[in-house]
Amino acid sequence: MKKLAVFALLLLPFIGLAQESLIQNVNGRNHFKLNGSWNYIIDPFDNGYYDYRLNENPNGFFKNRKAKNKSDLVEYNFDTSPLMVIPSDWNTKNGQLFFYEGSVWFKKDFNYAKKAGQKTFVYFGAVNYDAKVYLNGEKIGEHIGGFTPFNFDITNKVKDGDNFLIVRVNNERIPEGVPTINADWWNYGGITREVLIVDVPEVFVEDYLIQLEKGKYDRIVGNVKLNEKVKGEEVILTIPELDIEEKLTTDENGYATFSIKAKPELWSPENPKLYEVVFTANGEEVKDQIGFKNIETRGKAIYLNDEQVFLRGICIHEEAPFRQGRAWNADDAKVLLGWAKDLGCNFVRLAHYPHNEYMVREAEKMGIMVWSEIPVYWTIHWNNEATYANAQQQLSDMIDRDKNRCAISVWSIANETPHSEARDIFLGKLASFAREKDNTRLISMAMEVTGQGNNLSKVEDNMNKYVDIISFNSYHGWYGGTIEDLAKRQWEIPYDKPFFISEFGAGALQGKHGDNDEKWTEEYQARLYKETLAMFNKVDGFAGTSPWILVDFYSPRRQLNGIQDFFNRKGIISNNGVKKKAYFELQDFYKKKAAEYK
Known part of the structure; x- marks a missing residue:
C-alpha cells in the first residue's frame, strides 16, 4: 500500500503540477551556495511524512518543531541530529546507509538579506530521487528524477534574516520510475549536487540559446x-x-x-x-x-566542422575517483576527464543519466565531445503515461541545461531496451521530441545485438529511422560466445548510417594476472579489447566506440566475493586509480586512429 501511495504522489508533477522553468546558467548569476553541513534524520518508515494511517501529515518533520516546555512531546530534533556534508550521497557518508533505500530528511539554516526589486530562487543541481522541498515550514515544490536540475521561486517565502530549508529525499526504486527498479549502478540517495540561492531582477533573462546556424x-x-x-x-x-x-x-x-x-x-x-x-x-x-x-552525419560517416571524425570514446559513470560515491565537483571532473584525455579520447559517453554540469563544462574546456543520456534503461514501463511524461521531462531538462554546451554532440534517449511495439512508440516519441527541441546535435540510443550465430551478428532495430548513429552494445566474449570467435565474426548492419559501439568490455580485477583465456585477469580483458577493436575496425561504417568503462564502480548486482565485492570490474582503471592492461591496449588503438583521421 505504501509503495502505491508513494507512486500516486510521484505522478503529481506530471499530471497536475507545472514544473517551474529552469534558469539558464545559474552560476553566472548573483548567487550563494548552501553547500556544507546539513542536519539529517533517517526515516525508514516515513514517519515524518505520513501519519499512522499513511495519510500525509500536515505537521510532519518539515515544520521543524521545537519542544516548547518539558512536557511537550516532539519526537524529532534537527538541531541535535547528525551532520552530513552536502553535496554528497548518504550511502558513502554513513556506513549504516550503504544499502539504504528510503527517506532521509535534510535541514539547512541560512541567513538572507532581502532586497527590493529582485526575485529569489532556490536551485538544486540534482536530488535522488523524489525531492519534497520546504522553506520555513511551508512546501515550495517537489521534483522527480535523480539527475536533472530544478528551481523554485521563493521570493515571497524567504525571510529577511534567519531561514531554514528542509528537503525530504526518497530514493526508493519503483517499477514505474525512470530509471526503473532494475539497474546496474548504485542507487545513491541524497542531495547529490549543489544547492544555490539565486538573486535576479524581477524581469530577467531566464533562458537563452546561442550557436552556429545549422550547416x-x-x-x-x-x-x-x-x-x-x-x-x-x-x-x-x-x-x-x-x-x-x-x-x-x-x-x-x-x-x-x-x-x-x-x-x-x-x-x-x-x-x-x-x-x-x-x-x-x-x-x-x-x-x-x-x-x-557543427556536427552531422553523411552516409556512414560522422563529420565535425566538415571534417570526418572517428569518435575515440570511453563510458564514464558519475562515480568519484578514488573515494567512490557520487562525483559532483570540478575536481572530480578534471580527474576523470584527464584519464580519458590521456587515453587518447576525443569523446566520452556519460552513462546512463545526465551528469553534473561541471563534467560537461570541463569536457568542453578540454576538447572532449559528449554523449549525454537519460536513464531510460532496460525494462521501462512502456505503456505507462506517467512514466513517459517523466522520461520526457528528464530529456527536456537535460537539453535545457546543456543546449549551449558545444561539447554536447549526441543526445541519447535509451540504453539496452527490449523490443516491442510499445517500446518503439515510447522511444519514437522521445526521439521526435529531442529533435524538435534541438536539431543541431545527433540523436542516438544504445541498442542491442539482435541475432548471433554461425559467426554472423546482426543489428536490426525499428528505431533506426529515428537515430543519426546506429549505436549498440556488444559483449561477445564476455556475455556469450568465446573470445576466439572474435577474429572470424562477421556483422550485418543494414543501414546507410555510421555505426558506433556504445559498449563492449570485460571484467578484470586489477592486479589479478594469468593466461589470456582466464576470465577476471587483466590479460583476458586486454585480449578482449584487442580482438574486439580489430573485429569492428574491419566493418564498413565503423565511426567510433566508447568501451565500458573508464573506472570500476559500485553496483549491487556484482556480488562475486574476492573479485567484484559489489564493484562492476569492467573499468580499465581500478577504483583506486590504477590503470589495467586494457587501458594501454585502447590507448594504442586510439593513437593509430588519431593518426589515421588527421
Whole structure:
C-alpha cells in the first residue's frame, strides 16, 4: 500500500503540477551556495511524512518543531541530529546507509538579506530521487528524477534574516520510475549536487540559446527568453572578441531572436575555442563561455566542422575517483576527464543519466565531445503515461541545461531496451521530441545485438529511422560466445548510417594476472579489447566506440566475493586509480586512429 501511495504522489508533477522553468546558467548569476553541513534524520518508515494511517501529515518533520516546555512531546530534533556534508550521497557518508533505500530528511539554516526589486530562487543541481522541498515550514515544490536540475521561486517565502530549508529525499526504486527498479549502478540517495540561492531582477533573462546556424559557418543564431511575457524589454548581447554588440527587443511573449553575420573560430578537440558571451538586461550581466561547431552525419560517416571524425570514446559513470560515491565537483571532473584525455579520447559517453554540469563544462574546456543520456534503461514501463511524461521531462531538462554546451554532440534517449511495439512508440516519441527541441546535435540510443550465430551478428532495430548513429552494445566474449570467435565474426548492419559501439568490455580485477583465456585477469580483458577493436575496425561504417568503462564502480548486482565485492570490474582503471592492461591496449588503438583521421 505504501509503495502505491508513494507512486500516486510521484505522478503529481506530471499530471497536475507545472514544473517551474529552469534558469539558464545559474552560476553566472548573483548567487550563494548552501553547500556544507546539513542536519539529517533517517526515516525508514516515513514517519515524518505520513501519519499512522499513511495519510500525509500536515505537521510532519518539515515544520521543524521545537519542544516548547518539558512536557511537550516532539519526537524529532534537527538541531541535535547528525551532520552530513552536502553535496554528497548518504550511502558513502554513513556506513549504516550503504544499502539504504528510503527517506532521509535534510535541514539547512541560512541567513538572507532581502532586497527590493529582485526575485529569489532556490536551485538544486540534482536530488535522488523524489525531492519534497520546504522553506520555513511551508512546501515550495517537489521534483522527480535523480539527475536533472530544478528551481523554485521563493521570493515571497524567504525571510529577511534567519531561514531554514528542509528537503525530504526518497530514493526508493519503483517499477514505474525512470530509471526503473532494475539497474546496474548504485542507487545513491541524497542531495547529490549543489544547492544555490539565486538573486535576479524581477524581469530577467531566464533562458537563452546561442550557436552556429545549422550547416553554416558564417552566422550565429539564437534567442533569449524573459521570465515574464513583457514586450519591449531591451537585451544586449555582446561577444567582445568578435566585436559583436547586438540590441534585442522582446516581443509580447518576452522573447527575441537574433541572426548575426560572424565567422567565429570553430571549437574542436584539437582546438577547444570558447568565446565570452554576455547578456545584459535590467542591470544584470549574465556571462557564459560558448563554443561554436557543427556536427552531422553523411552516409556512414560522422563529420565535425566538415571534417570526418572517428569518435575515440570511453563510458564514464558519475562515480568519484578514488573515494567512490557520487562525483559532483570540478575536481572530480578534471580527474576523470584527464584519464580519458590521456587515453587518447576525443569523446566520452556519460552513462546512463545526465551528469553534473561541471563534467560537461570541463569536457568542453578540454576538447572532449559528449554523449549525454537519460536513464531510460532496460525494462521501462512502456505503456505507462506517467512514466513517459517523466522520461520526457528528464530529456527536456537535460537539453535545457546543456543546449549551449558545444561539447554536447549526441543526445541519447535509451540504453539496452527490449523490443516491442510499445517500446518503439515510447522511444519514437522521445526521439521526435529531442529533435524538435534541438536539431543541431545527433540523436542516438544504445541498442542491442539482435541475432548471433554461425559467426554472423546482426543489428536490426525499428528505431533506426529515428537515430543519426546506429549505436549498440556488444559483449561477445564476455556475455556469450568465446573470445576466439572474435577474429572470424562477421556483422550485418543494414543501414546507410555510421555505426558506433556504445559498449563492449570485460571484467578484470586489477592486479589479478594469468593466461589470456582466464576470465577476471587483466590479460583476458586486454585480449578482449584487442580482438574486439580489430573485429569492428574491419566493418564498413565503423565511426567510433566508447568501451565500458573508464573506472570500476559500485553496483549491487556484482556480488562475486574476492573479485567484484559489489564493484562492476569492467573499468580499465581500478577504483583506486590504477590503470589495467586494457587501458594501454585502447590507448594504442586510439593513437593509430588519431593518426589515421588527421
